Amino acid sequence: MGYDTIILGLGTFGIAAAAELAARGERVLGLEQFGIPNARGSHHGHSRVFRTAYFEHADYVPLLRRAHERWVEMDRRVGGGVYFETGALYAGPRGCVTVEGAMKSARTHGLEAQRLESAEVKRRYPQFALPEGFEAIHEARAGFLVPEVAVSAYARAAMGSGAELRGHEAVIGWSADDKGVRVRTARGEYEAGNLIITAGAWAGKVIADLGVQLRITRQVMAWYWPRVPELFEMPGHLVWAIENERGQLHYGFPMQRGASPGPGLKIALHEPGAVVDPDTVDRSAVMVGVGVGADDEEQTRGALRRYVPQGDGPLLSMAVCLYANSPDGHLIIDRHPRHPNVAIACGSSGHGFKFAPVFGEILADLAMHGGTVHRAGFLGLGRFGK
Numbered sequence: 001m002g003y004d005t006i007i008l009g010l011g012t013f014g015i016a017a018a019a020e021l022a023a024r025g026e027r028v029l030g031l032e033q034f035g036i037p038n039a040r041g042s043h044h045g046h047s048r049v050f051r052t053a054y055f056e057h058a059d060y061v062p063l064l065r066r067a068h069e070r071w072v073e074m075d076r077r078v079g080g081g082v083y084f085e086t087g088a089l090y091a092g093p094r095g096c097v098t099v100e101g102a103m104k105s106a107r108t109h110g111l112e113a114q115r116l117e118s119a120e121v122k123r124r125y126p127q128f129a130l131p132e133g134f135e136a137i138h139e140a141r142a143g144f145l146v147p148e149v150a151v152s153a154y155a156r157a158a159m160g161s162g163a164e165l166r167g168h169e170a171v172i173g174w175s176a177d178d179k180g181v182r183v184r185t186a187r188g189e190y191e192a193g194n195l196i197i198t199a200g201a202w203a204g205k206v207i208a209d210l211g212v213q214l215r216i217t218r219q220v221m222a223w224y225w226p227r228v229p230e231l232f233e234m235p236g237h238l239v240w241a242i243e244n245e246r247g248q249l250h251y252g253f254p255m256q257r258g259a260s261p262g263p264g265l266k267i268a269l270h271e272p273g274a275v276v277d278p279d280t281v282d283r284s285a286v287m288v289g290v291g292v293g294a295d296d297e298e299q300t301r302g303a304l305r306r307y308v309p310q311g312d313g314p315l316l317s318m319a320v321c322l323y324a325n326s327p328d329g330h331l332i333i334d335r336h337p338r339h340p341n342v343a344i345a346c347g348s349s350g351h352g353f354k355f356a357p358v359f360g361e362i363l364a365d366l367a368m369h370g371g372t373v374h375r376a377g378f379l380g381l382g383r384f385g386k
């Protein structure tokens with residue numbers, strides 16, 4: 001058998017698993033249909049929120065504590081540029097899920113968070129304008145990750161530990177039995193003891209036999225040049241998320257320096273967009289600013305105007321990214337119900353990046369031992385009756 005484990009898809013979760021398995025001395029082959037990293041799946045756009053006070057399910061918090069340790073460790077190892085712990089401000093109408101949920105989670109798990117009245121927000125963060133009746137909290141252990149830098153760092157670490165990673169080699173078929181797994185690409189056929197499927201927006205196609213519906217949606221990110229740029233630089237500006245009266249979450253990041261992220265203040269809407277097919281969604285036109293519908297801009301411009309008026313300057317760029325939404329909005333990580341030597345992570349529903357290091361560990365555990373010490377059962381396929 002050529003390899004211990006083959007990994008199908010080297011985006012967020014796949015590349016983390018590759019690095020983890022290789023560090024544990026496993027023989028790894030990783031296959032990616034595009035580049036490593038790439039801007040066609042779910043891991044581009046130069047920033048991803050990291051927060052700890054999850055209210056979506058209590059069992060996320062221990063996973064996030066572990067993820068935080070690993071992100072800090074990676075950031076230190078590569079000399080910075082992976083994780084920026086800016087803290088985060090969450091706000092919304094009094095009693096809203098975002099603020100109350102995060103506060104409750106912080107209390108339950110002993111996390112550092114502070115409730116702030118509107119007047120206090122205005123004093124500390126003049127870049128925001130909270131409408132009457134809004135409340136806010138500040139979470140300390142929060143910030144943002146730079147996905148392209150993190151994926152590249154994982155790739156280097158994986159290859160440094162002996163993993164074989166191949167870009168632009170799409171998997172076109174796979175099979176598994178109790179002797180092992182076989183994976184087919186246009187270049188050849190490979191065998192291994194285990195397979196890890198981390199195909200992101202394509203997972204629904206790769207594991208269609210599972211019968212779990214993943215809804216792929218088109219998400220727009222936008223960058224603006226603020227009216228008062230100094231207010232949005234680091235240190236000072238922070239990650240933020242504001243829930244509107246319809247329960248939708250607008251969020252944004254501080255400006256980053258350097259050529260790769262490009263200039264500007266990034267803002268987006270955390271709400272599933274139009275349902276698309278990842279193979280036919282048109283990203284190129286949007287990337288150069290042609291063919292972007294007025295609604296795309298309004299999605300972010302409206303929130304900027306209302307909540308971050310000092311940021312409401314000219315539009316610089318927009319980009320399209322894909323959410324792979326699971327039926328209940330929670331991530332999925334488990335063994336394939338009919339093939340114990342196949343592990344799967346998918347359906348991250350627009351909030352999975354922050355979990356990459358701990359998902360790497362869980363996937364490595366599943367491939368090597370068939371189980372994991374992490375409490376991730378709530379993310380298993382059993383909840384869909386599989």
Ligand SMILES: Cc1cc2nc3c(=O)[nH]c(=O)nc-3n(C[C@H](O)[C@H](O)[C@H](O)COP(=O)(O)OP(=O)(O)OC[C@H]3O[C@@H](n4cnc5c(N)ncnc54)[C@H](O)[C@@H]3O)c2cc1C
Binds near residue numbers: 013040219220
């Ligand atoms: C606009 C936007 C904002 C987001 N914001 C946040 C945030 O603030 N915080 C957060 O934690 N998360 C956030 N997310 C979610 C997070 O980025 C995703 O949950 C995460 O990147 C998903 O990882 P993945 O490994 O499933 O997918 P990906 O990173 O897309 O990796 C899947 C890879 O598999 C490859 N692949 C698929 N099929 C094949 C095949 N047949 N053969 C070979 N390769 C294949 C793909 O090309 C791709 O590279 C956001 C996502 C988007 C789109």
